[in-house]
Amino acid sequence: MTHFSVKSSSHPQIKKNFDLTSFNTLGLPSKAARFVEAFSTDHLLKLHEQAFFQEEFPFVLGGGSNVLLKDYLDISVLKNSISGKKVIKQDDSFVWIEAGAGENWHELVDWAVEQDFGGIENLALIPGTVGAAPIQNIGAYGVELDQVFESLELFDMRTGKLHTYCREECGFGYRDSIFKHELKGRVIVTKVVLRLTKINHIIHSSYRSLNDFLRENNITKPEIGDIFDAVVAIRRSKLPDPADLGNAGSFFKNPVVERAALEPILHEYSDIPYFEMEGEVVKIPAGWLIEKAGWKGRRVGNVGTYENQALVIVNHGGATGEEIYEHAMRIKASVKKLFGIDLVPEVNIVQ
Ligand code: EPU
DSSP: OOOOOSTTOSSOOEEEEEEOGGGSTTOOOOEEEEEEEEOSHHHHHHHHHTTHHHHOOOEEESSSSSEEEOSEEEEEEEEEOOOOEEEEEEOSSEEEEEEETTSBHHHHHHHHHHTTOBSOGGGTTOOSBTTHHHHTTOEETTEEGGGTEEEEEEEETTTTEEEEEEGGGGOOBTTBOGGGTTTTTTEEEEEEEEEEESSSOOOOOOSHHHHHHHHHTTOSSOOHHHHHHHHHHHHHHHSOOTTTSEEEEESBOOOEEEHHHHHHHHHHOTTOOOEEETTTEEEOOHHHHHHHTTOTTOEETTEEEOSSOTTEEEEOSSOOHHHHHHHHHHHHHHHHHHHOOOOOBOSEEEO
């Protein structure tokens, strides 16, 4: 007997006036004029044949964990639900894994750690999909995706063709890549290949809060499973679960400023945490700036700043995209006034 899954139906279904409330982790009420879900690369090719990409390029939605959606989007939205994960190659030291862009990122991390494949355990519990991971070069606890990234395949909406991009072609930076610039809005990531270690895992445990956690728990020689468990525990204690409290992780990027701009702040706040970077610049935790500006745990109507991490803006229930945006702009103005530093949203504002 042949089974036909509804999900992988051979033709993508275009829907009108589609409710996106359950498709964004801030839980914002939002409707898209047109919506289509792609479950395979074949779906993208079919949409191209139907001239779907001719009038406008849709906004591509992954896990909806890094977006702020306005209440009505007079655009097309394409949900990327391309699935699958497998080992495609290995040698004595490394394994290459390939995952569909629509796979849940944390489930991929969990799957890798289960098999003792090392390299992404520090990136446990980052919300979102595999396809979104390279776009913003996700990072946490001393590791960024580009350290293990091998290549990705993308669909070019302009031509309807598939292309492979290797790491050097992706222009990775801090929460940044070519997909936020030259290729923004023109391509859809279909799959991602990562190179992970099978033996001689490199353990990244020096990030302050991770190191503290391991010490407090008497873990002196952490394995990748210990790092995974520690990151999960730290994230659960500091970051709200979107299932309980709508949020999109860090709302702003950590600002990178000239060393000279730090000096006057250091004068007044000798406890300011910062990280020296190449070229006389420093990265300052936005969460610290926001906390010092008095926003940590503060609520205005339905919107608030999370009590355990000031970089996270939360929906206490019933908030709209506009309210979240206004809250973010008030925070930005306060930080600018107090420190003269411009905060830039990390979250993608879709309107
Ligand atoms: N801090 C405060 N007050 C706060 C929050 C933080 O003073 O309310 C201070 C902390 O004490 C610490 C420093 O800021 O000294 C850094 O805090 P934390 O380790 O929590 O990291 P972060 O810089 O705020 C970044 C990422 C997170 C990632 C963590 C851990 C960005 C924009 N954010 O946050 O990523 O999980 O490091 O590596 O780079 C995300 O991108 O959505 C995200 C959650």
